[in-house]
Amino acid sequence: MTATTATTAGATAATRPPSSPRGLLLALLRLHRTALWFWLGLVTVAAGALLWAIGPGADAAWAEYRGMGCDGGAPTLGCDLPGPAFFRYETTVTVVLGLLMLLPTLTAAWAGGALVGRELENGTAQFAWTQSVTPARWLAAKLAVPALPLVPGTLAITLLHRTLWTSDHHLMRVLAWRAWYDDGVFEANGVLATAHALTALALGVLAGVLLRRALPALGVAVAAMACLTYVLDDLRPHLWPTPPGTAPLMHEHPASHFWPLQLVETGIVLAVAALATTAAFLVLRRRTGAAV
Numbered sequence: 001m002t003a004t005t006a007t008t009a010g011a012t013a014a015t016r017p018p019s020s021p022r023g024l025l026l027a028l029l030r031l032h033r034t035a036l037w038f039w040l041g042l043v044t045v046a047a048g049a050l051l052w053a054i055g056p057g058a059d060a061a062w063a064e065y066r067g068m069g070c071d072g073g074a075p076t077l078g079c080d081l082p083g084p085a086f087f088r089y090e091t092t093v094t095v096v097l098g099l100l101m102l103l104p105t106l107t108a109a110w111a112g113g114a115l116v117g118r119e120l121e122n123g124t125a126q127f128a129w130t131q132s133v134t135p136a137r138w139l140a141a142k143l144a145v146p147a148l149p150l151v152p153g154t155l156a157i158t159l160l161h162r163t164l165w166t167s168d169h170h171l172m173r174v175l176a177w178r179a180w181y182d183d184g185v186f187e188a189n190g191v192l193a194t195a196h197a198l199t200a201l202a203l204g205v206l207a208g209v210l211l212r213r214a215l216p217a218l219g220v221a222v223a224a225m226a227c228l229t230y231v232l233d234d235l236r237p238h239l240w241p242t243p244p245g246t247a248p249l250m251h252e253h254p255a256s257h258f259w260p261l262q263l264v265e266t267g268i269v270l271a272v273a274a275l276a277t278t279a280a281f282l283v284l285r286r287r288t289g290a291a292v
Contacts, residue, residue: 043153050160060085097184104200111204112221120212154194161188181250190262195269202276
C-alpha cells in the first residue's frame with residue numbers, strides 16, 4: 001500500500017469517532033491469542049521447573065553430593081563428575097536460563113514479523129485505521145498489550161531464579177562453577193532480563209513500522225537485538241569503576257557491584273527502548289499525516 005493510500009486511510013480514521021480501548025484490546029487479544037497462550041505456557045513451565053529446582057531438585061543433588069563424600073574439606077577427583085540427581089538439577093536450571101536469554105530474540109522476531117510487519121504488509125492495519133482506530137492508538141495498543149503479560153511473566157521467572165541462586169548458591173558454585181557475573185546469571189538475577197524483553201518488543205515494532213513487511217522486519221529486529229546484546233556484554237565491565245589497581249574486567253568486580261552494574265545497564269537498555277518507541281511513532285506519523 002502506498003504512502004498516499006496510508007495517508008488517506010489515516011485521515012479517514014481521524015474523522016470517525018474513536019473506538020473504545022476495551023474493544024481494541026479484545027481484538028488484539030483474539031488476533032494474537034496463540035502467542036499469548038504460548039507465553040503463559042512458557043512462564044508456567046519455567047516457574048514450575050525453578051520451583052522444583054529450589055526444593056526437591058536441590059535436596060536430591062545435595063544428598064547425592066554428600067553420599068559421594070564430597071562435602072568434606074578435601075573432595076576427591078570423582079566429585080567433579082556429577083551423578084544423575086545433579087545432572088537433572090543442572091539441566092533444569094540451564095534450560096530455564098537458556099529460555100530467558102532467548103526471550104529477547106523471540107520477542108523481537110514476533111514483534112517485527114507477526115505483531116506489526118505482517119499487518120502492515122497485508123493491509124490489516126490500514127483497514128483498522130478506517131474503522132475508527134487511529135494509527136497512534138493502534139500502535140500504542142501494539143506496544144501495551146504484549147507488555148502487559150511480558151513484564152510480570154519475566155519478573156516472576158527472574159524472582160524465582162534469584163530465590164534459587166540465594167538458597168542454593170553454594171551448590172551451584174561447587175558443582176556448576178557459576179559466578180554472579182556470568183551472562184545468564186547476571187541477567188536472570190535482577191531486572192535486566194525484563195528490560196531486555198521490553199527493548200526487544202520496541203525494536204521489533206520499530207522494524208515493522210519501518211519495513212512494513214513481515215520477514216524483513218523479523219530479520220532486522222533479531223539482528224538489532226543481537227547487536228545490542230553483544231555491545232552491552234562488552235560494555236558491562238566498564239559501567240562501574242573497578243577497585244583501584246585492577247583492570248576493567250568482570251573477574252575484578254566484587255559481588256557488591258552487582259546492583260550498580262545491573263541498574264546502570266538496565267537504564268541504558270530502557271533508554272534504547274524509549275528511543276525505539278519514539279522513533280516508531282514518528283515514522284508512523286510521517287507516513288499517515290495528521291491522523292496520528
